[in-house]
Amino acid sequence: MTETADLNTVLGKAVTILRAFRPDDQAVSLAELVQRTGLHKATVHRLSGELVANRLLERTDGGYRLSGGLFELGMLASLERSLLEVAMPFLQDLYERTHETVHLGLREGHDVVYVAKIGGHRQARVPSRTGGRMPLHCTAIGKALLAHADADLRRAVLTGPLERRTPHTVVAPGILRRQLQRVTETGVAFEREESAVGLVCVAAPVLGRQDEPLAAISVAGPGSRFRPEAQATAVRAAAAALGSTLIRRDFLR
Amino acid sequence: MTETADLNTVLGKAVTILRAFRPDDQAVSLAELVQRTGLHKATVHRLSGELVANRLLERTDGGYRLSGGLFELGMLASLERSLLEVAMPFLQDLYERTHETVHLGLREGHDVVYVAKIGGHRQARVPSRTGGRMPLHCTAIGKALLAHADADLRRAVLTGPLERRTPHTVVAPGILRRQLQRVTETGVAFEREESAVGLVCVAAPVLGRQDEPLAAISVAGPGSRFRPEAQATAVRAAAAALGSTLIRRDFLR
Structure with missing residues (x-):
């Protein structure tokens, strides 16, 4: 998705991380997320941890993937x-x-x-x-x-x-x-x-x-x-x- | 969903708002979101605005609903x-x-x-x-x-x-x-x-x-x-x- 988010807010940064995933991704490494989002490594690291804690991301071999919790939430739309x-x-x-x-x-x-x-x-x-x-x-x-x-x-x-x-x-x-x-x-x-x-x-x-x-x-x-x-x-x-x-x-x- | 989120973080509060929506909801008012989440009204008001800006929520007659942006994101899982x-x-x-x-x-x-x-x-x-x-x-x-x-x-x-x-x-x-x-x-x-x-x-x-x-x-x-x-x-x-x-x-x- 080519959407812009407000990178001045925590939420905007978190959404930017989620939207950095692509349909053909199985797992995306922290370094790759840093590159795709343009955010600081420390920020991506901290927010990825929070996204995992809130069940929107999950850790997997080789990095992160969007989680089943996000699928469930999306199907509530x-x-x-x-x-x-x-x-x-x-x-x-x-x-x-x-x-x-x-x-x-x-x-x-x-x-x-x-x-x-x-x-x-x-x-x-x-x-x-x-x-x-x-x-x-x-x-x-x-x-x-x-x-x-x-x-x-x-x-x-x-x-x-x-x-x-x-x-x-x-x-x-x-x-x-x-x-x-x-x-x-x-x-x-x-x-x-x-x-x-x-x-x-x-x-x-x-x-x-x-x-x-x-x-x-x-x-x-x-x-x-x-x-x-x-x-x-x-x-x-x-x-x-x-x-x-x-x-x-x-x-x- | 009966999941707990970390209410000490902005992200946890935002996710709590999103998860407060139920399958049969068409629109949920701000007051109802306050009641369902137990968060302060000012917090819900501010974060709902940010969620709209990031295309996870949308405003509709009678309040808010989960947006198409969330559906798209969920289908990337x-x-x-x-x-x-x-x-x-x-x-x-x-x-x-x-x-x-x-x-x-x-x-x-x-x-x-x-x-x-x-x-x-x-x-x-x-x-x-x-x-x-x-x-x-x-x-x-x-x-x-x-x-x-x-x-x-x-x-x-x-x-x-x-x-x-x-x-x-x-x-x-x-x-x-x-x-x-x-x-x-x-x-x-x-x-x-x-x-x-x-x-x-x-x-x-x-x-x-x-x-x-x-x-x-x-x-x-x-x-x-x-x-x-x-x-x-x-x-x-x-x-x-x-x-x-x-x-x-x-x-x-």
Whole structure:
């Protein structure tokens, strides 16, 4: 995560240490934490000890790792948890229908955050992970969310730098704008090798009472065997049904 | 969570505020946080502001809630995340076979912590949630883990108080000990309305290289339609296959 924390406070420093961990880390040494955070060694040493005492970090061979206590705390986050709980049966239906990778995501800033990722033994290599982020403009979920976002946010993304993740990423604002227009007309967004080569995806927005985008659902698979157009109706129907359920339960972003 | 934090440190107080949130909370007021934590109002006010600034809390109508930033951080916890990723296809197979609730859990102290919970539209009411805890002795997953735990832990649980969750919870240490013996003989654990009335469950332990319990998998459903015995072979096979995969990937608790 590329977030800034207030390094003048103890809490900001502690959070900076936690956010210095990366998805592929098994264990991070004290020296490495010092390097990644830019904090003094004595500070990292003292705060790591406190984070261990409070069960947010644990000591392991070769250093530290984020602990189960942090996982438990994160799963208490009410918005993500309630969304996940309500959405799970709809995600399962899509998985069973396609046996491809099914995602549930919501928007944070200019990114998608994945709340769930479901896949089977033959799942494609997908650059997403639960709790991970991807830019809005290069993913089907992101385009589904962006198409229904308010005008200011849409403008900010379209006028900002559009990172080229693959040779197929749409980085021309005009083309992306027309794609978003199509999403509002058809109710589905497509991604064709725009976040990862070989991967195609179809997504639909989950809309709230005022048609505000609460989340989006997608199915992604390898272009060699998966036809996203063939799943458009199913994904749209799942997103609509989830939206109705969330509205009935007064779910609010 | 019933964990103690060091209230002499800023970090301990901040963690105490975060852990004061409960699964069913939508928003918690400042006054309620003061009451739940026992901290001074000025302290809670100041630290809540810092937690918001560091994106672990967010302000919402009626107070505060745990934020998406905390969810993202929690999903970086390497043990839980890598277990979840490797296990997902095996869990999906069990779901598709049964269309009942499928769990993945691991042990923390005398509790199960659920790392995943998968269910469909007709899922039974189950007292678990992802990131939530249940006592080892009254769940199938817990018994599967306990049967393979080291002797000290097994003794500690068997000689400790065994909470009666339902009229069917096994609270006699002698009976529980014989059940655990059966688990090691048969490779599966059963639960019959021991954590919630009406619910039955079958679980199998996921064992590591030295036969140490890494996690456990279960399928739970309503006693009215679900026969856990009929799924014992499938759950055992899924747990064995997951164990082999984890060993191959050098997964360590």
